[in-house]
Amino acid sequence: MNGGNMNGMLPCVANEARLHFKINSVAYNSKFTSSHGDPHATSGLENCLGDVHLNLDTQRYWVKTESVWEVQSVGVSFVHPKSKGSRKYTWDQFANKWKHHAHNPGKISEHSEGSSGRKRSSYISNDDEGRTGRVSDKRRRMEANTLEEESVIYKGQVQHTDSLRTHLSLAGNQQDIWQDVLGHWESQYCRHVDVKLAAENLLKYLLKNKTTLVRPSDSTILKVAPPFVAWDFHERYFYQDLMASGEADVNVANRGFAERVAVEQVLENFAGKKTLSSLDPYYSIIDFQSKANFGGFKEMDFDWANPSPLVITDPEFLPLTFTQNAYLTLPHVDGMGAHMRFGHIWGAKLWILWPLTAENYSHVNSQWFVPGSAKTPGIHWCFEKLGPPEVVLMEAPVTFHLPPCTIHACLSLTQSAHVGQYFLCSDGFEDAKIINRTIMEAWKRVEMHWKNQMDSRNAFEKLDVQGSDDEASMRQRKIREVHENEWNIQSAESFLEWKKVIHTDVAGWKRVAHTEDDHQKKKKILQWSKELGRFCREVEIPFEWYSSALRSIVEAAQNCNLLLHSEVINVASNEREKSAVFAQSRWDGLLEGVNIANLSRSISTPEAGFFSPFKRLCLVAMNSNFKPFRHPQELKTIVEDSDRTAQFLAFLITTINTPNALLPVPLHPQFEAQSKSLASELDGGMVSNSRLNDLFHESVWLVLSLPSDENVRNMCPFTRFLIAVNLKDSGVFV
Numbered sequence: 109m110n111g112g113n114m115n116g117m118l119p120c121v122a123n124e125a126r127l128h129f130k131i132n133s134v135a136y137n138s139k140f141t142s143s144h145g146d147p148h149a150t151s152g153l154e155n156c157l158g159d160v161h162l163n164l165d166t167q168r169y170w171v172k173t174e175s176v177w178e179v180q181s182v183g184v185s186f187v188h189p190k191s192k193g194s195r196k197y198t199w200d201q202f203a204n205k206w207k208h209h210a211h212n213p214g215k216i217s218e219h220s221e222g223s224s225g226r227k228r229s230s231y232i233s234n235d236d237e238g239r240t241g242r243v244s245d246k247r248r249r250m251e252a253n254t255l256e257e258e259s260v261i262y263k264g265q266v267q268h269t270d271s272l273r274t275h276l277s278l279a280g281n282q283q284d285i286w287q288d289v290l291g292h293w294e295s296q297y298c299r300h301v302d303v304k305l306a307a308e309n310l311l312k313y314l315l316k317n318k319t320t321l322v323r324p325s326d327s328t329i330l331k332v333a334p335p336f337v338a339w340d341f342h343e344r345y346f347y348q349d350l351m352a353s354g355e356a357d358v359n360v361a362n363r364g365f366a367e368r369v370a371v372e373q374v375l376e377n378f379a380g381k382k383t384l385s386s387l388d389p390y391y392s393i394i395d396f397q398s399k400a401n402f403g404g405f406k407e408m409d410f411d412w413a414n415p416s417p418l419v420i421t422d423p424e425f426l427p428l429t430f431t432q433n434a435y436l437t438l439p440h441v442d443g444m445g446a447h448m449r450f451g452h453i454w455g456a457k458l459w460i461l462w463p464l465t466a467e468n469y470s471h472v473n474s475q476w477f478v479p480g481s482a483k484t485p486g487i488h489w490c491f492e493k494l495g496p497p498e499v500v501l502m503e504a505p506v507t508f509h510l511p512p513c514t515i516h517a518c519l520s521l522t523q524s525a526h527v528g529q530y531f532l533c534s535d536g537f538e539d540a541k542i543i544n545r546t547i548m549e550a551w552k553r554v555e556m557h558w559k560n561q562m563d564s565r566n567a568f569e570k571l572d573v574q575g576s577d578d579e580a581s582m583r584q585r586k587i588r589e590v591h592e593n594e595w596n597i598q599s600a601e602s603f604l605e606w607k608k609v610i611h612t613d614v615a616g617w618k619r620v621a622h623t624e625d626d627h628q629k630k631k632k633i634l635q636w637s638k639e640l641g642r643f644c645r646e647v648e649i650p651f652e653w654y655s656s657a658l659r660s661i662v663e664a665a666q667n668c669n670l671l672l673h674s675e676v677i678n679v680a681s682n683e684r685e686k687s688a689v690f691a692q693s694r695w696d697g698l699l700e701g702v703n704i705a706n707l708s709r710s711i712s713t714p715e716a717g718f719f720s721p722f723k724r725l726c727l728v729a730m731n732s733n734f735k736p737f738r739h740p741q742e743l744k745t746i747v748e749d750s751d752r753t754a755q756f757l758a759f760l761i762t763t764i765n766t767p768n769a770l771l772p773v774p775l776h777p778q779f780e781a782q783s784k785s786l787a788s789e790l791d792g793g794m795v796s797n798s799r800l801n802d803l804f805h806e807s808v809w810l811v812l813s814l815p816s817d818e819n820v821r822n823m824c825p826f827t828r829f830l831i832a833v834n835l836k837d838s839g840v841f842v
Contacts, residue, residue: 445540
């Protein structure tokens with residue numbers, strides 16, 4: 109029946125017949141209704157479990173649970189309140205009935221109350237309770253079985269900001285934004301004396317200098333992204349996730365410095381004393397991975413609105429960061445050329461941003477670029493060096509993208525939480541080049557600095573000077589060396605971290621290139637990826653500058669002779685002890701007893717030309733007009749292939765002149781004669797290039813066309829060349 113307009117209630121526009129169905133052999137029924145209002149404002153509803161109502165004005169669906177009407181998400185197939193297990197029954201918005209989800213495709217909400225976002229309202233029906241009004245969401249009614257107190261982290265009383273408001277005399281919308289900032293600041297009391305003072309001093313500085321504040325949509329640096337979908341956040345989630353992690357320690361930031369701290373110590377700091385002194389830490393949790401199956405962050409059902417062009421570097425990693433109020437995160441950059449997307453899920457925070465330039469990046473990372481620099485730059489140092497920042501007031505909920513390596517600091521006006529992920533896209537390619545070229549140039553300078561430093565120290569140690577004055581000078585020098593070593597180790601660890609990140613990013617940039625429609629840009633990205641990967645592989649950190657922990661491990665291994673390896677290759681007695689290459693190829697039997705150093709000397713390189721005319725042979729191979737394919741090849745490919753071919757011929761000539769009895773290379777007599785002629789002409793230096801070209805190609809052709817009898821029965825010379833060129837000093841393959 110359709111209800112009339114009684115007592116201000118809205119009538120039903122649609123009031124369909126009740127339908128009967130079964131879920132897991134249990135009988136249920138449901139009715140669909142619609143009106144221009146929500147259920148509590150609509151007359152004629154029967155309020156039975158599983159009934160569905162549509163507000164035609166807001167296009168929001170509501171489902172009647174056992175006690176209340178629950179609002180649903182837009183665009184999801186919400187689940188029947190009694191649908192349990194894998195056989196989900198969801199609402200078909202076209203047929204207006206419950207269906208097994210296999211016959212109702214679309215995104216599914218795992219909860220009967222949907223997954224609509226940060227505000228999940230619920231209404232009690234008139235018939236069930238005799239009153240109307242908003243009640244707590246199911247996700248918020250967890251106090252009885254988790255903690256007795258509403259908040260895990262002590263908030264204390266509000267804090268007064270009279271000293272800040274005296275500076276509040278700004279024009280236009282700046283007055284309004286600052287009013288919001290101070291409103292957030294006053295809403296929670298900071299327990300740590302020093303932290304509160306530092307935060308207030310920063311706010312005073314920004315006010316006195318009339319620093320412009322903007323909202324995310326007005327920022328010239330970051331970009332607002334499509335909103336995420338999630339339930340409301342509660343700081344209790346961190347407590348539950350910490351308990352579920354099973355870890356004894358957790359990553360924290362303590363007043364600007366990263367630490368690893370016991371979980372019990374963190375919880376005590378969060379909920380312990382009402383006032384913290386200068387000697388007390390003040391923790392924020394960083395890069396935390398949720399592990400609780402229920403009750404923790406996963407209860408939020410967080411879901412990005414993920415545009416297709418994004419290439420996520422690590423899709424499974426969704427780190428969570430929680431900061432206490434008044435906490436200042438010092439200026440820093442994240443990543444090595446990747447964008448970051450943030451979901452600001454709780455609280456209010458000021459993001460202090462400086463745009464990326466090579467000069468700014470070098471300033472902020474001077475602690476690993478410039479010898480002797482401070483470990484972490486302070487906020488006021490950045491104001492002086494980098495110029496006026498852009499300050500963005502971030503209020504949950506909001507999703508935004510931060511360009512690659514944007515320099516940023518954050519001041520938490522309230523307790524705050526966000527999640528973040530790295531992603532790559534072609535829009536950030538030029539920024540990534542700026543960053544990594546800056547690092548590559550810095551690496552060359554640092555490498556030269558280390559070399560000069562070691563040369564200076566070695567020269568000093570050779571001096572045999574005695575006397576009290578000279579002893580005092582030596583003592584001062586040793587003290588200076590200690591400080592130099594601290595920076596060297598710090599810088600080395602930073603470059604090692606860069607190598608680790610770039611290993612992942614290079615693969616990501618290749619994926620970006622394959623999604624790029626612009627052929628020229630695609631080519632640039634691929635070439636840059638190869639150049640970056642090649643440079644990274646050449647970055648080798650001197651052992652002297654490894655961290656003390658790593659040096660201790662290596663030194664202990666050396667004392668136990670764990671790092672020693674045999675000069676000859678011995679066949680492992682057990683199949684399990686063989687490397688993957690030997691287990692598959694059985695080459696270890698062929699190499700039994702072979703001296704590794706002697707085998708390595710059969711391979712010529714530009715740096716170590718055991719075949720003396722090797723460089724001239726490379727030029728002959730390169731200058732040839734012969735191309736094995738019809739279509740033109742890239743110059744880089746031609747150079748690499750010609751160098752490898754020259755190296756192969758040099759290997760064969762070397763093994764003919766100095767054969768290895770344990771690893772003979774079977775060759776046809778006609779090729780042996782040809783190769784000796786080629787070697788003689790290369791050594792002579794008076795032969796024309798055209799003659800050398802002919803000899804070179806005849807030699808290659810003979811290798812291919814005239815295999816020896818042993819070659820056919822055993823192994824081709826090129827395979828033996830591949831073994832020799834890829835075998836490392838330790839007896840394993842590159």
